Amino acid sequence: MTSPTEIASSNASLKAFLHGLPGVDRVGADQRAAMLSTRSIKTTAKARAIDLAISMVDLTTLEGADTPGKVRAMCAKAVRPDPADPSVPKVAAVCVYPDLVPQAVDALGRSGVKVASVATAFPSGRSSLGVKVEETRQAVEAGADEIDMVIDRGAFLSGDYRKVYDEIVAIKAACARGEGGVSGDAHLKVILETGELATYDNVRRASWLAMLAGADFIKTSTGKVSPAATLPVTLVMLEAVRDFRARTGRVVGVKPAGGIRTTKDAIKYLVLVNETAGDDWLDPDLFRLGASSLLNDLLMQRQKMATGRYAGPDYFTLD
Numbered sequence: 001m002t003s004p005t006e007i008a009s010s011n012a013s014l015k016a017f018l019h020g021l022p023g024v025d026r027v028g029a030d031q032r033a034a035m036l037s038t039r040s041i042k043t044t045a046k047a048r049a050i051d052l053a054i055s056m057v058d059l060t061t062l063e064g065a066d067t068p069g070k071v072r073a074m075c076a077k078a079v080r081p082d083p084a085d086p087s088v089p090k091v092a093a094v095c096v097y098p099d100l101v102p103q104a105v106d107a108l109g110r111s112g113v114k115v116a117s118v119a120t121a122f123p124s125g126r127s128s129l130g131v132k133v134e135e136t137r138q139a140v141e142a143g144a145d146e147i148d149m150v151i152d153r154g155a156f157l158s159g160d161y162r163k164v165y166d167e168i169v170a171i172k173a174a175c176a177r178g179e180g181g182v183s184g185d186a187h188l189k190v191i192l193e194t195g196e197l198a199t200y201d202n203v204r205r206a207s208w209l210a211m212l213a214g215a216d217f218i219k220t221s222t223g224k225v226s227p228a229a230t231l232p233v234t235l236v237m238l239e240a241v242r243d244f245r246a247r248t249g250r251v252v253g254v255k256p257a258g259g260i261r262t263t264k265d266a267i268k269y270l271v272l273v274n275e276t277a278g279d280d281w282l283d284p285d286l287f288r289l290g291a292s293s294l295l296n297d298l299l300m301q302r303q304k305m306a307t308g309r310y311a312g313p314d315y316f317t318l319d
């Protein structure tokens with residue numbers, strides 16, 4: 001394949017590449033996602049799927065009313081989702097606004113749970129590149145392991161692909177830790193905000209654009225726009241990472257986020273991953289579920305499978 005730098009040498013060459021991708025068969029994608037979502041999973045596989053889903057959760061709070069105390073409580077839950085049952089796996093990451101990164105870093109210590117921070121004027125992305133880069137740099141300096149940036153949807157929808165590409169490249173550079181950094185560069189998740197992209201063809205193009213520019217993950221949504229994550233959109237993105245690996249050898253992760261609240265939903269996503277990108281992606285390093293209130297349902301279903309009954313409504317702390 002022509003190198004990403006050559007493809008991105010001008011807006012015209014990026015446009016030629018992205019518009020040369022095969023079109024998405026919308027009806028086919030909807031039908032395939034619907035068909036896969038009816039797959040049933042038997043008991044042992046379901047128990048494993050629940051634990052896998054827990055280990056893939058990016059436990060998220062992105063509210064104006066977030067407080068250091070709320071973030072600390074969420075971090076405790078991320079490390080020990082059920083204090084009474086040490087066999088429950090920890091989640092993959094907590095996801096917070098940049099100003100709360102220090103509290104999350106402090107509360108998580110060496111637990112292995114990552115700190116993800118949204119950045120780049122989340123959720124709208126409407127700010128100057130300088131402000132976005134500085135916000136990213138500060139979050140990384142404060143210890144964020146992962147940055148969840150938003151793309152400039154206005155630029156994308158008006159066909160200015162080069163602007164979107166250049167921003168992602170600049171934010172990726174801001175994810176690099178300075179000399180003496182001990183834990184490597186922060187990973188970059190690129191939020192496409194698919195609910196604003198209008199077509200599946202645009203979702204495919206935005207996925208490729210983000211990957212060409214260096215995304216480590218592509219993420220569906222901010223959770224602030226409806227529709228947020230959907231199965232067909234995630235299917236299109238999983239096809240994109242699969243095809244990108246086949247053409248470049250580079251492996252990029254996928255993160256549906258927004259509106260995923262039940263164990264049933266989480267398992268549908270895992271089936272979709274397995275059937276579309278393949279089981280290499282059934283790993284928290286390559287697949288995440290961004291969610292503010294999915295974890296409790298996973299814990300309740302887990303307990304139901306283990307004991308045959310549901311815990312009372314007050315058993316688990318609020319997500």
Ligand SMILES: O=C[C@H](O)COP(=O)(O)O
Binds near residue numbers: 222224
């Ligand atoms: O990135 C994650 C989303 O903001 C969470 O959305 P949610 O509150 O609908 O789970």
